[in-house]
Amino acid sequence: MKSRFSLNLGKPFGIRVSIHWTFSLLIAWIVFITVRQGLGTVQVLMHILFVLTLFVCVVLHEFGHSLTAIRLGGKVKSITLLPIGGMANITEMPENPKDEFMVSAAGPLVNVAIAVILWLYLAFLHPVDVEAMGFEAITAGNFPVMLLAANLFIVAFNLIPAFPMDGGRLFRSALSIHMSRLKATRIAKDIGQVFAIIFIFAGFFINPFLVIIGLFIILGARGEYEMMKYRHILNNYTVGDIVKTDYEELDRDDSLGEAAEKLAHISDRGFVVTSGGEYAGILTKNDLIKGLSTYGKDGMVRDAFSENIEKVAPDATLFDVFKKMQMNRYDMVPVSDNEKFIGILDMESLNEFFLLQKAMS
Ligand SMILES: [Zn+2]
Structure with a gap:
């Protein structure tokens, strides 16, 4: 993602973190939805705070991938935040199936860790009665519960085996134990495209973000497969x-x-x-x-x-x-x-x- 479309947030661990301008559309959309629901200013702000906190969790997820990749010999240039999630630009990725499995699993594991911490907080430090709680809007009271649920949702969603999403990468690394990486990528890509079409179709009825995610999956998987073919052939020549x-x-x-x-x-x-x-x-x-x-x-x-x-x-x-x-x-x-x-x-x-x-x- 080119930096002129993004706002730089800093460079922890040598990885440039930036936020894409379209992110402001997400905030505008939240304001629009919540105001239309008839919520007051404090509640609207609470929703914005919630989304920002959730995106901090998304950045931590991307750091999970990135730092694991670096530890295993890879290189990471940047992390960009988009309205549909985070994207780590891993310029060199460890290639063997085991390392790839670890890199792909590290992201969702971060959200599992966040969920566990929130659960411990709710269980021991700040007990709440979930059954008596309303969930129509985000409030100071249900904030941690909603954040916990959202992190679990991120884990579940990312584990859908739609390459190049995390689940699809885990699937490919499992496949490439038994076959060539190129073939494993092709199978993972083909299955991913089926999911992508389901996302796009469902998106029209459920949430427009699913349409965008579906398109991202289709384009991302094709691009990566094409790159694999380049690697497969051009590695044999000097x-x-x-x-x-x-x-x-x-x-x-x-x-x-x-x-x-x-x-x-x-x-x-x-x-x-x-x-x-x-x-x-x-x-x-x-x-x-x-x-x-x-x-x-x-x-x-x-x-x-x-x-x-x-x-x-x-x-x-x-x-x-x-x-x-x-x-x-x-x-x-x-x-x-x-x-x-x-x-x-x-x-x-x-x-x-x-x-x-x-x-x-
Ligand atoms: Zn991920």
Whole structure:
């Protein structure tokens, strides 16, 4: 989730926590519903407080996943809060089934722990008579009971085996003990899609949030399965297998107009930029378009090219490079062997290579 759509809340354990702007729609919706019910200001505020507290539980749930992933060698970039729940951006996930099981289980377990703490509080410190309690609206009296119930609901809902929800991940990790991870993911994904369709259908009658969750499941599962296929194929090849060594060159001191003229006649998607005959950086098609709209055709290559794109080694696996390019939105990367520049690798060729290998496999 891009940060310009989110409000940063902080960076505990090196994980950026932010709240998506659509979250304000949730608050607006709660105000709308509660005011329509005829509730007073204090009660409306109580409902907002409840939702915020519940989302603290959701953040803790995501920290359960994230910190477990980090402990098992994974990497987590951020946690984003959306109206439908939290999303941890785990950039590197431990791959073996046992570790994956632990990472997936850790989230719901946090909510179990919260529920237990609330139950202990209600049982020993603050006994209440649940049967005499009204639950039409959230009040100071029923707040902890409602919060306990909501946490149990989060556990139950997340355990539905709809990949990529937690239950679906647990299911996949169990499957991948007996079969390849790719096949396990495909089965988990297919079952997940069935649940997603049920969610979407039920959502029209019960709660519109279910429709959104259903769509998230469909898109999320497809994206992740596609990524697995990339991994499965591209892990078998290295950068050296497809590096382009007959690239087109430009000098730092060429004009952008010359570059545009040249681009029209070549099949490449960009240029290697040199300075005094030595590699200096890369000018992609996008760099060129951006440069032309800022400086015009008399602008210089040196003002528009990308200088600091991380070089990749010829023996790096194609999947690692693919991931890096996707994460940093690189269209093209320089390939260099111990500081000796060899050539370039661009995203379009990489995708083409993937599709060809997939068609052959
Ligand atoms: Zn979870």
